[in-house]
Amino acid sequence: MSGRGWQMELLRNMGRSAATTEVSGEKSTESGIQSGEQGDQTRGQSDGSKEQKTSKDSGEESLNSSSQGRGRKMQMALERHLSTQLISKQDAPETTAETPRGQGRGDMLRRAMEASLSVARQYHKDKAPSSVEEVTKKMDTVALLEQAKTTEPQEPVLYRGTKGVMVTALSNYLPLEWMSDKRIYEYSVYFEPLVDSIHLRVKIIGQLQAEIGSVFVFSGFNVYLPRKLDPVKVMHTKLAATQDTIKVTMKLIKVKPEEELAPFLNNLFNKIMRELKFVRHKRKQFDPTKAKIVPQHKLEIWPGYVTAVDTFEGVTVTALSNYLPLEWMSDKRIYEYSVYFEPLVDSIHLRVKIIGQLQAEIGSVFVFSGFNVYLPRKLDPVKVMHTKLAATQDTIKVTMKLIKVKPEEELAPFLNNLFNKIMRELKFHKLEIWPGYVTAVDTFEGGLMLNLDVSHRRLSTMTIHEFMTDIYQRYKADFHKKVKEALIGKIVLTRYNNETYRIDEVDFTLNPRGKFKRGEEEISYVEYYRRNYNITIRDLEQPLLLSFKQVRVSGSEKKQERITCLIPELCYMTGLTDEQMNNTNLKRDLAPYVTVSPHHRVDGLRKFLANVRECAAARKVLEDWGLELAPDVINLESRELGVQQVSFNEYTAKAGIQADFSRDATSKHVLTTIPFNTWAIVYVERNKNEAITFMNHVQRNAPQLGMTMKNPQHVVLRSDTNQEFIKQINQVITSTPGLSIVVTIFPTQRGDLYAAVKKVCCYQNPVPSQVIMARTLGQSNESKVRSIVMKILLQMNCKVGGTLWSxxxxxxxxxxxxxxxxxxxxxxxxxxxxxxxxxxxxxxxxxxxxxxxxxxxxxxxxxxxxxxxxxxxxxxxxxxxxxxxxxxxxxxxxxxxxxxxxxxxxxxxxxxxxxxxxxxxxxxxxxxxxxxxNTRFFRQSGGKIDNPAPGTVVDHSVTRRYMMDFFLISQNVRQGTVTxxxxxxxxxxxxxxxxxxxxxxxxxxxxxxxxxxxxxxxxxxxxxxxxxxxxxxxxxxxxxxxxxxxxxxx
Known part of the structure; x- marks a missing residue:
């Protein structure tokens, strides 16, 4: 057993012995109740980073070593164990008069640790510590180091191919660069008394801005700053709700290296997108002011962007992509600080508020993840601040401790949040078709990159209530079943707060007159929307839509289910329904709105860069953190693997530059065939003409493909019920030895019939099967029908064991x-x-x-x-x-x-x-x-921007560090941009x-x-x-x- 085994056993047993609060799933409305900034809920995320120690000769362990991460986890386990004794809800008092600080909790802590150690010693006699004091000493060695360590970044391993012709291309990546004087400093944060609620921790850190500055990011445990504080900084503040004083100690962990900055930078770019007035939906940012209406289909399309920051391999390149280099200003760094609240603050929302109140100390430029704060300037290694909760006037002590200066490869999440803020400043809103972007920052072989892509959101202008009414008019007898089939699993948007939800259930026993508990009062949905949004709900009998979400609750190791109730007349369907997906007219009408050519896509990326440069608030977000955005998308070299040869039975064809050999595939003998000596075709009486049309084309065209097909057994049905189809198919399979395949002509497109036929042919009476829609055979265009039948014949040959080409x-x-x-x-x-x-x-x-x-x-x-x-x-x-x-x-x-x-x-x-x-x-x-x-590449030739040819490979610059990976464009597209x-x-x-x-x-x-x-x-x-x-x-x-x-x- 390894040396760390006793520590894991200790944590597991402490988890079993810790008192937890059982919280049942609760029903709530979707607004307000679930609001709050989302932080990084992975405790001690960056503490166990795999980095080398600065000095191999030093006996003192680096804060970046694995033991630091273990100590941090142990400390968090102790905090969780005490959390239910200190805070029950986010606004509850953090301390009680009956229990002096450190006394009752100390007794509980000792009992929990002693019980856990007794179990650990049974399995790890030679490794487990002998006493609680030894555990505390080991933890202090890790958690209380005052000097942040720096690490040497590991050199990336390059995996490059050499085959093919070198070509110039563009990408949708933008390099990021730090200003030369900037660093990101990571501080661990300790709260006294302990604050378990993430929400409350955020609030406490927010109250310490006077000491740590307003520019920071707080993860809930660590604080990240763009400036260096003292190695250990102690601050005091008060909880607003109770006026209890909280001591906050921040201790410097390290200066974050580049390879660790991707999460931090993604958060930062989320902030930038907000500054640009974009509205975020997942990783996409949309602009509702540029919504494009498609009235004949009751749809809106929202254009937007996708962004991502990551770190890549660094080489000189000559191609165009949708990546933008990010550059740090020479004097800028990102400092990561852990944050501790005293008393414990479990609520992320409250933690964010507390950190926001501390801008006078930490500065106004910061990112707080709910656990850690990220700053573009260095504070003291440990910084202690005090602030008060607005609701209760309780004093919260916030301690921020420097973890490290964030390396570039760890900055991607942070920068993604930063670009979200920039998108908000550009006034993009999440959603109608809505124009927008998808942005993300990550660390690649070429350093930090912002990945940027144009995106569109499809949104129905029809409410779910109208959609349900339409279903009722068509399926009155089976209304409930049809509604659930149509809605469950779909994503809806509520326009009054621009939030999206997944529908998991439709509850016909609930309606808007029902009440739910909000705070201390019970309120109906009707009254809630009237008060908060000035919305009058018209249909008081409509059912409610339920959305289930797993959330982590204080005091519980398991996630609890939270149920959000939605009003159908306030919800709009996003995306396309199954019926719309099969509507060829709709697809044709949408194409001009959502199909973006390579030229227009690159124009959109450059327009985004111009928006950032012209928006003072967005520029300030970047400058505060010492970031500079490259002036254009990155150019790079790619390779084309060349034209391939395809072999048929006695013929070899070149696929051509577009990798298309459809003419050869439908005119040459296939590679190997299986004779169709015994097969059957099943159809209803009214589709007899379609069956004859099919057989005529089979007899004329099968020999052209080298296929031998005897006349099939015709099975004509008197009705088109599922039962009749299944009965006759079973009968023909069981009564016909050596049956090769069953061909079935469906009168209409019916999912239930298709499933029934496939169940019979796949496992009940296994035999290959082919389903054909009658309308595809009933077209007047003879040439089109021939083409369809040729493709069906090729499918049938494969299904019985033949091969087509090699x-x-x-x-x-x-x-x-x-x-x-x-x-x-x-x-x-x-x-x-x-x-x-x-x-x-x-x-x-x-x-x-x-x-x-x-x-x-x-x-x-x-x-x-x-x-x-x-x-x-x-x-x-x-x-x-x-x-x-x-x-x-x-x-x-x-x-x-x-x-x-x-x-x-x-x-x-x-x-x-x-x-x-x-x-x-x-x-x-x-x-x-x-x-x-969201990666895109573009071929640039003579000023024209087009899609790269099939067989284009990119295996450098925008690929992952330390991985063998590559991008391959294999297919040819006639419209839009190839992915x-x-x-x-x-x-x-x-x-x-x-x-x-x-x-x-x-x-x-x-x-x-x-x-x-x-x-x-x-x-x-x-x-x-x-x-x-x-x-x-x-x-x-x-x-x-x-x-x-x-x-x-x-």
Missing amino acids: INIPMGGTMICGVDAYHDPAQRSASVTGFVASSNSTFTRWYSTAIIQNIREEVSRSLGLAIKEALIAYRQGNGCLPERIVIFRDGIGDGQLPLCENFEVPQLIEAAKSLYPANGEPKLTYVVTQKRI PSHYIVVYDSANLKPDVVQQLAYKLTFMYYNWPGTIRVPACCQYAHKLAYLVGEHVKKEPAKELQDKLFYL
């Missing part, structure tokens, strides 16, 4: 896998992981399986079994096991990368080992594929070169048999996605093993 991938002895997950939007059904693995040397045949798992569970627990079955199938087809396995994992965000590396990869390795002889396991490469990103995919190599025991991974990823984008061209991700990922979606959305059970060697889900 591309040269010289990687013998390799099995390539794709993994993706499906989650039910309404969170009512289980999640499904699709797993697909190649089973031959040309990567044209695939073994497929679906894994049912817990709701919203992204990381699968059953991949080991899936890969074991895939390896067995590979051995059966090739006579041996593969030498290497390459897995492309889709659907994983940055926050889940450690879970993949530490959870999915080990189970895959262990499962594979069981089939190989000793020391003979295969080499494994695990690559995460990310599609939902690259981001590939991250999480694990690689095969030691594949960057060129190999890049070319493999690109070649696999040609191998998706539903599209004669390239797609955004490797074909194995798209197959996994299609399989997971079919099972999760319709089938609901794992498909039969008889279908696992076929692409039955296309």
Whole structure:
């Protein structure tokens, strides 16, 4: 057992012994009750940062070492243990007259620690301390150091490819630079008496601005400042509610290095966006003043931006992207301070208020996360201030302790908040179509970058009440069911406060006349909206919409469920409904509003830069923190991997610059075919003409593709009920030996019928199936119908085990896998992981399986079994096991990368080992594929800005430090701006070169048999996605093993 084992045992047992307050889920309205600045709720987030010690010879541990993080966690555990004794709610008195400070709490603390130590000593006899005093001494060694340590940044590892032609491109990244005299100082904050409420801590720190300055960020534990205070600064303030005095001690931790600044800078840029008068929805910022109305569809479109700050690798580049370099002024740094409130302040909202009251001491320029404060100037290493709670006049003591100067790689979250503030100053509001931006700051190989992208928000001008009325008029008998089907899982906007909520339930037993408790009084929803928003609710009988949210409550280790009740006539649907998504006229009408060409997108990015330069308040936010925004988006070099050749049965075609081979795919013999000797076609009597049309095209065009198709068995139905379809399909399957496929013509588009047919054909009576809509065959345009039937024939050939084309991938002895997950939007059904693995040397045949798992569970627990079955199938087809396995994992965000590396990869390795002889396991490469990103690249030629060509790779400057990753543009788009995919190599025991991974990823984008061209991700990922979606959305059970060697889900 490691040396830290006793400490973890201590914390766990203290958590068990600590008194907690049970808080039940409460119903509230959506405004006011849940308001408050959101802070970083991860306690001690930056304290355990993985940095080297400044001096290896010193016996004193660096504040950046892991022991400092452990000490901080132990201290926070002690604070949590005492929290319920000190504060019950955010405005409750923080101390009581009956319990002298330090006396009753000290007894409780000692009893808790002694009980926990007795358990820890049972399991860690040689490591656990012998007494409470020894624990306290160890904690003091960590928590009370006065001198901040600096660390040498780790040099980034460069993973570069060399293949392809070098081309010039632009990106949507802006470099950020610090002013030469600026640093970010991190201070830990201690409150005496202890303040558990985050909200109250924020308030206390806010009251200390006279001592620490008004420019700071407080995370709830640490304070970040742009100026240096004393190493230890002690301040006093009073709680407004009770007038109790709080002693706040701030101790310098460190000057934040660049690689740690990304979270801090993202917060800072959120602030900048507010200064620009943008309104934020998640990571997007919108401008409602430029809403574009689409009246014929009752829609509004809000233009906006997406921003992100991160840190990249630093090289000289020549291409255009949507990244803007950020530069620090030479004299600027970001200082991170931990913040402690005495008495404890549990409420984040109250903590923010308290910190806001301290501007006279800390300055007006700061960012407070709810735990830590970030400042552009250095205060004392420990700064103690006092302020009073406005509501009670209680004195709060706020102690800010310098943690460190934030390194650049840690500044991304901070800068994102800063740009949110800038967007508000630019007068962007969250939402109608609304124009806007998405912004984010992060640390990349090229240093700190602001990622900026143009965004649009679609918003219905029809209220949910009107939407429900429309449903009632169409489905009176089944109104409740249809309303829930249409609304649950959707996101709505309340215009009176520009907030969005997810609908989790529609409660027909509630109405606006109902009352809820607000403070000490009970108030009806009708009266609440009249008082607070001057809104008169008209329909007093309408049901209420419920939105569930998990929130952390003081005194409880588990999150509690908070229920927000919404009024339908005050809510508006965001995005598009399922019906609107299938409306081709709507899509055509929206295209001019939301399709942004590369030229206009770059113009939008440059317009944002001009807005920031022209807005004095936004400029001041940057200058206060010592930041300078680059004058233009970053240029960089990219590589084009070149034109690929596609092989059919006896013909090889060049895909061309646009990677399109659709003409060859529908005119040449496919690679391999399966004879259709016995098959069936099922349709209702009134669709007989459509069935004849289909068969005529099949007989004329199947030979052109090299397919042999005998006449099918016709099954004509007398009615179009689900029961009739299922009965006849079951009958034809059971009565026809060797049936290849069942083709079903649907009279109309019906999700329930589709699901019923797929359930029968996927697991009840497994056989490949093909569904065709009657209207696609009933068109008057003969040429269009022919094209549709040709594509259906190609699908049918794949579903029965045939292959269409191949591309040269010289990687013998390799099995390539794709993994993706499906989650039910309404969170009512289980999640499904699709797993697909190649089973031959040309990567044209695939073994497929679906894994049912817990709701919203992204990381699968059953991949080991899936890969074991895939390896067995590979051995059966090739006579041996593969030498290497390459897995492309889709659907994983940055926050889940450690879970993949530490959870999915080990189970895959262990499962594979069981089939190989000793020391003979295969080499494994695990690559995460990310599609939902805001990175954009643009090709610039002769003053014209266009999309890069398919096969364009960018693997430097805007890629991650310390990771092997790259961006690949694989597909061609005819309208709008192309979106690259981001590939991250999480694990690689095969030691594949960057060129190999890049070319493999690109070649696999040609191998998706539903599209004669390239797609955004490797074909194995798209197959996994299609399989997971079919099972999760319709089938609901794992498909039969008889279908696992076929692409039955296309």
